Amino acid sequence: MIRWMQRTRLETRTGEVMQINKLIENEVLEEAHLNLLALRQEFQQEQEQCGEDSMELAKKEKDLSLLYGELRNKINSLVRDSNSLPNRNKELLVYVSRIIQEEEKRAKDPGGLPGSWMEAWREAVLEGVQAKLKSVHLEQKEKNASWLAVHLGLLGKAIVEDLESVRRHLRWSYPPSFRVFSTYVDSYHKAVGQHLKTVEQQVMELKDLYALLDWIINRYKSERIMGSVSLQPDMKDESTDLQLEENFLKRLKNKYCCRVKADVRSTLDRIITFENEDVWRERRSPDKDDDFLDSPFHMDIWTKVKSFATNSRKIDAELEQKAVCSCLEELKDFPGRFEAEFRRHCSALKPQPLWTEYQITYINSFTSLLQHMEGYRDSCPDQVEKFGREVNGLMDWLIGGLQDHYKEDVKPYLRRMMTRKWLTVDEDFEQLYRRTELLSQHCALMRPPHVQFARELHYYVVKEYIGQLMKNNYSCKNRKHEKAAGKIRRQWDKLVELFENMKSEHDWLHHVGDELSDIIGQKNKADIKNHLKPLVEHYPDFRYFSISHSTV
Incomplete structure (x- = not known):
């Protein structure tokens, strides 16, 4: 009798469990929950x-756990799909919220x-929310170059539409304590962050990194x-920040800046290739900009x-x-690379x-490029400084090449000046003048920033010209000293005019020729010595002994 009663109760409980499970499957949630509470x-x-x-009690606890698990799974399923099928789930969500509140108690x-x-x-x-985002169409990037822009546009649209639905319909199925709209907003912040992490792994191109x-x-x-x-106004008090x-x-920005560097590198490669194929190989004369020789690549880079x-x-x-610093880091090696290619392709053009035109062109172009980049010194001081050093190194080589060529060109004419034929022959000076005039052109x-070039050459010519007076013991007798003084003055005036045209700032050198002419034009030693003291004070490089001997 006892066993029969136990079996009957067991069968009854099994039937109850099956009935409750059936109610859960059929989404009769209110009745299912009431039966669960009774059990x-x-x-x-x-x-x-x-x-x-009690063993029977343990079985009953297991049944409760299984049924509650089924109920929670069903509720979770309904909640997951609730915004996709709002009309079907509207009444069910009312029961869902009641069950959740009751179980929390x-x-x-x-x-x-x-x-x-x-x-x-x-x-x-x-x-x-995660399922919603996953359903947003994402094309393969191989099939559509705008794959990411399209996806992000659709993603934004899906988010807004989903939250609009929550705001207008879904939240009214829950009591205010659920803070439904806020919960969905927070979920989107988190889910979108996770989704973008997955998408980012496919993003490689610069435009896509920027778009992301x-x-x-x-x-x-x-x-x-x-x-x-x-x-x-529901978003008024909500955070708008992605989680x-x-x-x-930080990683995404670094990835973007790496692509920026690669893009700048490609641009610089194309510039060197263009200069070689369109200018150097064709031996084409450089263009002019505002009457200055110029290659426009500095504008392309800027x-x-x-x-x-x-x-x-x-x-x-x-x-x-970060992007500007990345550009400057890549630019740092450009002057050296440019110099190496220029040497390789154009050295045969010397002299x-x-x-010379190419040298001046690239002096101008790199000067302009450095001036452009100086505008970023406040934000990227180290990078601008390093780039400036590289540009200055290239400038030293280009300007030094011009100076060396000029010095080598005029050396034989300077050496032959102040010889016995000097007073009657002007050929050597005319050669010096013509070459200096060409340099002036x-x-x-x-x-304009390269006035230092003119200053250094001005100083060199003055030093070498006067040096001939110092080195050669040239005798001026029988009024030849007056003729020599006049000749020096005329030649000096022509040189002064040239260096003024070159915008040399060494105007203090202009008067040395006149003062030497005055000394050479004197007839006696006493007058010569009276003129020597101020000359030596003004120009300490000239030695009293050397001048006095050369003018006797």
């Missing part, structure tokens, strides 16, 4: 009476499931998505860097600074005039 209450009463050692009572039902609901909301950064930093929180008018993995944004600076600034100031094609 749970029965379990609690028996537990109080029998203790916890009974959380400490025996027979229930471990873990918070509210937390499970939030996780279900997040899973639903712009979407994350600007567009997501703008009126196009989280700041949309259709979500107001990104730590250092994700435009490229300025474009990166301007576009990166639209994302944020930090990215602008033709075209070689070249200087006219050089941009």
Whole structure:
């Protein structure tokens, strides 16, 4: 009799379990939950009476756990799909919210499931949002160059539409304590961050990296998505910031800057290739800009860097600074690379005039390029400084080449001056003058900042010209000293005019020829010595002994 009664109760309980499970499957949630609560209450009463050692009680606890697990799974499934099928789930969600609230109250009572039902609901909301994002169309980048831009556009649209639905319909199925809209907003912040991490692994091109950064930093929180008018005023008190993995944004910016460097490198490679194929190989004369010899590549580079600076600034100031520094880091090696290729392709042109034109052209172009980059010294001081050193190294080589060529060219004519024929023959001076005049014409094609070039050559010519007076013991007798003084003055005036045209700032050298002419024109030693003292004071490089001997 006892066994029959036990079997009957077991069959009855099994039937109850199956009935409750069927109700859950058919989404008759309110009735299923009421039956579960009754079963749970029965379990609690028996537990109080029998203790916890009863085998039958253990089976009943297992049944409760399985049924509650099925109920939670069903609720989670409904919540996940609730915004996809709002009309079907509207009434069900009312029961869902009641069940969750009831179970939260009974959380400490025996027979229930471990873990918070509210937390499970939030996780279900997040899973639903994740599924929504995963369903947004994502083309293969091999099939569509605009794959990312299209996807991000669709992603933003899906987010807004989903939150609009939550705001207008879904949230009214829950009591205010659920903070439904806020929960969905927070879930989107988290899920979008996770989604973008997956998408980022496919992003390699510069334009796509820029689009992704712009979407994350600007567009997501703008009126196009989280700041949309259709979500107001509910978004007023909500955060609009994505929940990104730590250092994700930093890694993305670094990846972008690496692509910036690669893009600048490609631009610089193309510039060198163009100069070789279009200019050097064809032996084409350089173009002029405002009467100065010029190759426009400095404008191409500046435009490229300025474009990166301007576009990166639209994302944020930090990215602008990092992008510009990346450009300058890549630019640092450009002067050296350019010099190596120029030497390799054009050294055979020495000492033709075209070689000189090329030297002046690149002096001008790199001067302009450095001036452009100086505008970024405040934001990237180290990079500008290093680039400047490389440019100055190239300048020293180019300017030094011009100086060496000129010095070598005029050396034989300077050596033959102040010889016995000097007073009657002007050929050597005329050669010196013509070559200096040609150099002056070249200087006219050089941009103004390179007055140092003119200064150094001015000093060299004066030093060498006067040096001949110091070195050669030239005798001026029988009034030849007056003729010599007049000749020096005339030659000196012509040289002064040339170096004035070259914009030399060494105007203090202009008077040395006149003062020497005055000394040479004197008839006696006493007058000569009277003129020597101020000359030596003004020009300490001239020695009293040397001048006095050379003028006797």
